Amino acid sequence: xxxxxxxxxxxxxxxxxxxxxxxxxxxxxxxxxxxxxxxxxxxxxxxxxxxxxxxxxxxxxxxxxxxxxxxxxxxxxxxxxxxxxxxxxxxxxxxxxxxxxxxxxxxxxxxxxxxxxxxxxxxxxxxxxxxxxxxxxxxxxxxxxxxxxxxxxxxxxxxxxxxxxxxxxxxxxxxxxxxxxxxxxxxxxxxxxxxxxxxxxxxxxxxxxxxxxxxxxxxxxxxxxxxxxxxxxxxxxxxxxxxxxxxxxxxxxxxxxxxxxxxxxxxxxxxxxxxxxxxxxxxxxxxxxxxxxxxxxxxxxxxxxxxxxxxxxxxxxxxxxxxxxxxxxxxxxxxxxxxxxxxxxxxx
Amino acid sequence: xxxxxxxxxxxxxxxxxxxxxxxxxxxxxxxxxxxxxxxxxxxxxxxxxxxxxxxxxxxxxxxxxxxxxxxxxxxxxxxxxxxxxxxxxxxxxxxxxxxxxxxxxxxxxxxxxxxxxxxxxxxxxxxxxxxxxxxxxxxxxxxxxxxxxxxxxxxxxxxxxxxxxxxxxxxxxxxxxxxxxxxxxxxxxxxxxxxxxxxxxxxxxxxxxxxxxxxxxxxxxxxxxxxxxxxxxxxxxxxxxxxxxxxxxxxxxxxxxxxxxxxxxxxxxxxxxxxxxxxxxxxxxxxxxxxxxxxxxxxxxxxxxxxxxxxxxxxxxxxxxxxxxxxxxxxxxxxxxxxxxxxxxxxx
DNA sequence: CTGTTAGCGCCTTCAG
DNA sequence: CTGAAGGCGCTAACAG
Numbered sequence: 001x002x003x004x005x006x007x008x009x010x011x012x013x014x015x016x017x018x019x020x021x022x023x024x025x026x027x028x029x030x031x032x033x034x035x036x037x038x039x040x041x042x043x044x045x046x047x048x049x050x051x052x053x054x055x056x057x058x059x060x061x062x063x064x065x066x067x068x069x070x071x072x073x074x075x076x077x078x079x080x081x082x083x084x085x086x087x088x089x090x091x092x093x094x095x096x097x098x099x100x101x102x103x104x105x106x107x108x109x110x111x112x113x114x115x116x117x118x119x120x121x122x123x124x125x126x127x128x129x130x131x132x133x134x135x136x137x138x139x140x141x142x143x144x145x146x147x148x149x150x151x152x153x154x155x156x157x158x159x160x161x162x163x164x165x166x167x168x169x170x171x172x173x174x175x176x177x178x179x180x181x182x183x184x185x186x187x188x189x190x191x192x193x194x195x196x197x198x199x200x201x202x203x204x205x206x207x208x209x210x211x212x213x214x215x216x217x218x219x220x221x222x223x224x225x226x227x228x229x230x231x232x233x234x235x236x237x238x239x240x241x242x243x244x245x246x247x248x249x250x251x252x253x254x255x256x257x258x259x260x261x262x263x264x265x266x267x268x269x270x271x272x273x274x275x276x277x278x279x280x281x282x283x284x285x286x287x288x289x290x291x292x293x294x295x296x297x298x299x300x301x302x303x304x305x306x307x308x309x310x311x312x313x314x315x316x317x318x319x320x321x322x323x324x325x326x327x328x329x330x331x332x333x334x335x336x337x338x339x340x341x342x343x344x345x346x347x348x
Numbered sequence: 349x350x351x352x353x354x355x356x357x358x359x360x361x362x363x364x365x366x367x368x369x370x371x372x373x374x375x376x377x378x379x380x381x382x383x384x385x386x387x388x389x390x391x392x393x394x395x396x397x398x399x400x401x402x403x404x405x406x407x408x409x410x411x412x413x414x415x416x417x418x419x420x421x422x423x424x425x426x427x428x429x430x431x432x433x434x435x436x437x438x439x440x441x442x443x444x445x446x447x448x449x450x451x452x453x454x455x456x457x458x459x460x461x462x463x464x465x466x467x468x469x470x471x472x473x474x475x476x477x478x479x480x481x482x483x484x485x486x487x488x489x490x491x492x493x494x495x496x497x498x499x500x501x502x503x504x505x506x507x508x509x510x511x512x513x514x515x516x517x518x519x520x521x522x523x524x525x526x527x528x529x530x531x532x533x534x535x536x537x538x539x540x541x542x543x544x545x546x547x548x549x550x551x552x553x554x555x556x557x558x559x560x561x562x563x564x565x566x567x568x569x570x571x572x573x574x575x576x577x578x579x580x581x582x583x584x585x586x587x588x589x590x591x592x593x594x595x596x597x598x599x600x601x602x603x604x605x606x607x608x609x610x611x612x613x614x615x616x617x618x619x620x621x622x623x624x625x626x627x628x629x630x631x632x633x634x635x636x637x638x639x640x641x642x643x644x645x646x647x648x649x650x651x652x653x654x655x656x657x658x659x660x661x662x663x664x665x666x667x668x669x670x671x672x673x674x675x676x677x678x679x680x681x682x683x684x685x686x687x688x689x690x691x692x693x694x695x696x
Numbered sequence: 697c698t699g700t701t702a703g704c705g706c707c708t709t710c711a712g
Numbered sequence: 713c714t715g716a717a718g719g720c721g722c723t724a725a726c727a728g
Contacts, residue, residue, distance in 0.1 A: 017422075017502050019705055030715045035707060045713060060498045065478045066418045067705035070720050074412050078458070086447060087652075092440035099434060099461045108479065110426070111459045113447045130413045131456060150408050154365050271641060290638040293619060304435075367721055378699045383723060393697060415721035418704050699728075705720105712715075 018059035027055035038063065069132075078108040079314065080128035081137045081307075084116040090263065090286065090303050091139065094161060097307025098137060105315060107134065118142045129156065135314035137307075140165050157317035159310045163206040164327075171317070171326045173310045177207050177285075180299040180332030181214025182221075184283045185259050187297065187334060189222040191341050193257035193281055197230035197248050199241050199269050200261025208233065211261050211285055230255055241268025249278050257340075260284035266296065283340045285332075295338035306330055366407035375403035386411065417480070426456040427662065428476035429485045429655075432464040438611065438634065438651050439487065442509060445655025446485060453663060455482065466490045477504065483662035485655075488513050505665035507658045511554040512675075519665070519674045521658045525555050525633075528647040528680030529562025530569075532631045533607050535645065535682060537570040539689050541605035541629055545578035545596050547589050547617050548609025556581065559609050559633055578603055589616025597626050605688075608632035614644065631688045633680075643686035654678055 024034035029048060037044045037052035038061075044052075055061075069076050079102045083091050095111060102109045110133060114120040121142040128136060135157040145165040152158055152170075160172035188196050198215045200208045212231065219226045229251065232244035241260070245268060248255055258273075258280055260266035266284035273280055284291070287300035313326050372382035377396060385392045385400035386409075392400075403409075417424050427450050431439050443459060450457045458481060462468040469490040476484060483505040493513040500506055500518075508520035536544050546563045548556045560579065567574050577599070580592035589608070593616060596603055606621075606628055608614035614632035621628055632639070635648035661674050 020707090021705080032707080032716080033714055036714085039707085048713085060501070062474070062478050064418075064422055064480060064705055065475075066414055066422055066424055066480050067720095068707080070412075070414045070418050070704090070722090071706045071708085072720085074414055074720060076414055086440050086444040087437075089435075089437050089440065092434055092437065092443075095440075095459075096434040096461065099459070100463070103461075103463075108458055108475070109460065110456055111443075111447070112457065113444065113451075115448065115451075126410070127456065130410050132412060132414055153408070267637065267641065274641075289615065290641070293615065293622075293638070368723090369721080379721095380700080380723075381698055384698085387723085396697085412721050415704090416723075418706095418720090419722050419724085420704085422704060697728105700726085702723105702725085704722090704724105707718105707720095709718080710716090712713105 017064075018056075018061045019064070020061075022059055023052060023055045023061050026059060027052045074132055075134060076108075076132045077106070078102075078110050078131070078133050079135045079137065079311065080110045080112065080125075080131070080133040082112050082114065082121065082124050082128065083139045084114055084141045086111070086113050089288070093303035094139070094307040094310075097304035097309075098311050099307075100304070101308045101311035101315075105311075114141065116141060122147055125151075134318060135159070135311075137161055137310045137314060138165075139163065142166075145170075157314040159314050161306065161310045169325055171313050173306055173313065173328045173330060174207075175301045175306070175330050176332050177210035178214040178217065180301070180334075181211040181259065181261075181285060182217040183214075183332070183334045184285065184297075184299045185215050185218035186221065187336060187340050188257045188259060188281060188283050189218060189224060191257075191281060194224060195227070195230065195253070195255040196224065196257040196259060197245075197255035198232065198259050198261065199244050199248075199265050200231075200233045201236045201241075201265060203233045208261055215259055233261075236264060238264045238268035238271070241265040242271045243268075245269045245272035246276070249273075249276050249280070254278075255280060257281040257283075262286045263288045266291070266298075270294065270296070279342055281340050281342050287335060291335075292337070297337045297340035298335050299332045300335045301330060301332045365412075366404075366409045367412070368409075370407055371400060371403045371409050374407060375400045422480055423482060424456075424480045425454070426450075426458050426479070426481050427483045427485065427659065428458045428460060428473075428479070428481040430460050430462065430469065430472050430476065431487045432462055432489045434459070434461050437636065441651035442487070442655040442658075445652035445657075446659050447655075448652070449656045449659035449663075453659075462489065464489060470495055473499075482666060483507070483659075485509055485658045485662060486513075487511065490514075493518075505662040507661050509654065509658045517673055519661050521654055521661065521676045521678060522555075523649045523654070523678050524680050525558035526562040526565065528649070528682075529559035529607065529609075529633060530565045531562075531680070531682045532633065532645075532647045533563050533566035534569065535684060535688050536605045536607060536629060536631050537566060537572060539605070539629060542572060543575070543578065543601070543603040544572065544605040544607060545580070545593075545603035546607050546609065547580045547582075547592050547596075547613050549581065549584045549589075549613060551581045556609055563607055581609075584612060586612045586616035586619070589613040590619045591616075593617045593620035594624070597621075597624050597628070602626075603628060605629040605631075610634045611636045614639070614646075618642065618644070627690055629688050629690050635683060639683075640685070645685045645688035646683050647680045648683045649678060649680045 020034050024031045034052050037049040081098050112124045114124050118141050137159050139161045146167040164172045234240040234244045260269045263286035283297045285299045287298045368382050372379045382400050385397040429446050460472045462472050466489045485507050487509045494515040512520045582588040582592045608617045611634035631645045633647045635646045
């Protein structure tokens with residue numbers, strides 16, 4: 001009889017897992033034969049394979065991916081997605097796109113959220129690199145990414161998502177923020193509005209800057225005055241946006257239309273308009289579930305596609321593509337519903 | 349001079365990473381000393397440590413977590429969260445809670461979405477186990493989880509999230525679905541409504557079943573008739589819910605109030621009511637961004653807390669807690685806004 | 697305080 | 713078709 005004692009000993013109330021050696025012993029073959037039988041596609045006599053597979057099942061054998069990864073070059077079969085906040089539906093959708101793409105390639109997705117704390121970005125990224133992920137997809141929140149220069153030398157593809165990195169060149173995927181905002185504001189102008197205000201988030205955000213530029217493009221194109229009083233950038237939350245909009249409505253010369261810089265701002269703006277019952281038109285960047293219900297016109301885009309695309313770029317690098325940096329700009333789409341004409345008509 | 353050639357060779361246009369051996373060589377010490385100096389807390393002469401740290405920095409050394417994990421028991425420093433759909437804001441929030449908890453414990457979070465395909469659950473789970481994650485948090489979607497029995501023997505904590513597992517006992521965290529629904533329907537009844545309908549998702553879902561039971565509890569308590577015509581369970585999407593509600597409104601004896609089984613159903617119901625301008629009261633399970641804006645009364649809960657709690661339970665198991673299974677039921681909270689009285693008054 | 701040795705679990709040499 | 717040895721990068725034992 002072969003000796004079938006596992007590499008026993010108990011840990012945390014659980015029995016130790018079986019290894020290939022255990023399986024081989026039980027099946028009465030060598031370690032390598034067991035290994036071959038277990039990894040499909042290899043040449044093994046059918047009867048031997050069955051014997052091994054039976055032994056594996058009996059021992060509830062599960063190959064150890066850690067050992068396998070170490071063996072094959074010390075590279076993990078996973079991809080990292082580093083993000084500020086999973087709670088924002090926009091990023092959750094991007095993550096979902098990444099998830100689909102990595103799953104298709106047989107890779108595991110490691111998601112790490114830095115809770116929107118810029119200072120936690122670098123430690124998080126470093127931790128992923130220590131895990132030897134194959135690629136790093138990053139929604140940047142730190143102010144400076146020069147620290148990534150040192151990491152890239154070792155061949156790990158890094159793709160910036162939604163915003164470019166600062167102080168270091170990299171592949172990236174962003175939306176056409178400026179063009180989208182321009183189209184949105186033009187639509188408001190074409191609906192007959194003349195005093196169009198802008199309610200966005202914090203001033204230092206790349207996306208915000210681009211959208212503001214698009215807003216100004218449109219004013220210029222239509223020969224409308226660019227009144228600085230009408231530009232508000234009070235922060236990320238819907239509350240600050242609501243307050244900002246409320247104050248704009250209290251101006252002696254209030255706006256007759258508003259462009260909201262993102263989904264958060266849109267909600268705040270909507271609340272303010274609703275509270276005051278003001279007949280002010282609105283249009284916002286970012287599509288969201290409520291927008292269609294409330295008839296809010298928006299500049300829409302495809303967050304899942306953004307995630308998918310970012311993963312694709314990383315995979316191309318893994319597959320050996322050298323060439324220039326890829327800077328993908330994803331299109332936006334203007335969805336005209338009702339609110340760009342007059343909100344009050346549609347909010348009833 | 350010490351030989352400082354790295355274990356060179358190029359891969360994918362990237363230089364090979366330095367290993368502890370490389371660092372040791374450059375610092376002129378033994379491998380173990382380098383290892384000690386690099387892992388904090390170990391006893392090394394200060395000057396030696398500096399030398400090693402300098403060498404590490406010069407070589408841009410990053411410890412290989414794969415090798416470390418293999419060495420220390422073959423267990424990864426990560427936790428898996430297996431989920432159907434990241435895109436649903438509810439699950440995204442649960443994931444966020446898990447993320448916070450794992451980060452606090454210095455563990456990495458591996459999120460794997462099975463795209464709501466029941467058949468993909470088991471392969472996904474097995475893949476996580478092969479990665480030797482320390483714990484498995486699972487939002488179950490398969491019909492049968494007896495396959496998990498075999499895995500648990502090896503000491504990996506498994507916690508069911510939002511729904512219990514079928515055919516196998518496990519730790520779990522769920523909401524008080526029945527109690528919450530009961531309270532919600534009672535509120536509708538107390539607002540004077542007599543024909544209260546129920547629009548939920550698919551009949552086979554645990555959460556749905558519990559909420560339906562709570563609905564019936566309330567009808568019984570208030571002595572209202574339980575008319576099967578008023579119970580609809582047409583699927584997960586907001587579209588099916590909208591159609592169902594629409595048909596209910598067309599009844600010769602239509603309902604005067606509706607309890608929506610979840611956030612998706614709530615949106616569909618809201619659309620239907622809005623389209624017909626019907627003066628019907630509503631209240632729904634699940635709080636959501638729009639609900640507060642639209643004045644929809646809801647049975648609210650805390651998804652992030654659910655994620656956090658699930659992780660905590662797993663950690664307690666890792667820390668050696670044996671005892672009974674933990675079956676945590678998280679409370680719900682009734683948020684009465686306007687819609688439970690009469691929707692039309694608040695939708696203006 | 698520091699160095700040597702061995703081995704985590706797997707798989708790729710190279711022989712038979 | 714099968715077997716035996718070696719090593720991926722790191723750290724736990726045991727020396728010195």
